[in-house]
Amino acid sequence: MNVVKLLMHSFVTRLIIVSALLVGVAPETLGQTVPDTLAQRLKACTSCHGAQGRASTDGYYPRIAGKPQGYLLNQLKNFREGRRTFPMMNYMVGHLGDDYLIEISRYFADLHPPYAAPQRLDLAPELLERGRLLVLNGDEQRRIPACIHCHGKQMTGLAPFIPGIAGLPRDYLIAQLGAWQTGSRHAASPDCMQTISRQLSPQDVSAVSGWLSQQVIPDQGIAPQMPADAVPHLPLHCGSVPGS
Structure with missing residues (x-):
């Protein structure tokens, strides 16, 4: 099996596992005995985004823990509706309803684990x-x-x-x-x-x-909370920020 086939096999295998976790496939299907809880299902997310959504160590997958819930929900919808493209994300959320996406976004918005130190980069x-x-x-x-x-x-x-x-x-x-x-x-x-x-x-x-x-x-x-009746004064109108 050449390198490309190996990479594709690894990607497909990981996609099957994380998707099964997210939609709550019976534990027997994966040959494991695990509780069917939201935290267990969201291991589909933390397998890339790091424990508790702290971010991965590879410098690409971002931290999602503690991000504002409205922002996280918007991004999940963007992936589901094709405004953002990343095959694993598009596939995983493609058939999830709004209620589930709200639950996922609330879960990660409420997590506030410590931040890692900044990357060490040799920049001019x-x-x-x-x-x-x-x-x-x-x-x-x-x-x-x-x-x-x-x-x-x-x-x-x-x-x-x-x-x-x-x-x-x-x-x-x-x-x-x-x-x-x-x-x-x-x-x-x-x-x-x-x-x-x-x-x-x-x-x-x-x-x-x-x-x-x-x-x-x-x-x-932790992002400060915008008052519910406040109109944000942004330099440009943003469709993701109601009232801007």
Whole structure:
């Protein structure tokens, strides 16, 4: 069996196992005796996203623990409806109803395990400074708003819809900004992140992702809650944030 076939076999095997856990297949089907609880089913998620959703160690799968529930729910729906594409995620949530997705998003939003230390990266000081300026100040001339205008001064997000971005793996940040630029990732219209991402040059993406990945998470990264009757003042209208 060649390398490609081995990789495909491994992927398919893992997909079957995690999908079976998520939909609650009888334990006998997998040859194991396990409780049919939500935590057990969501091992389908933590097999990639790390224990308690803390993030993987490979620098790609992001932390989902403690992210705002509205944001997590939006992303699950985006995967289910094809606005985001990643085969395992699309397959796993493709036939799950809204009630189940709400339950999943609430479960991970309520978890707040400690954050890992930032990745150790050897990045040029001038690259990090460029990233810092874009995150904190933006670039008005190129219509690039500062990241902190939406994601908060401490970059921990704003519940229930806006996620924290500080300390995310650099590879993940690069991949997601690239996906918005190419149109392989979408959000509800108007898609503000796609609009912003397409204003960024490759050097900007490298700088922003590098600087963000080096930031220490303050106060366990818990996003402050937006008052229920508040209207968020964002630099762009965002379909994922009602009322923006």
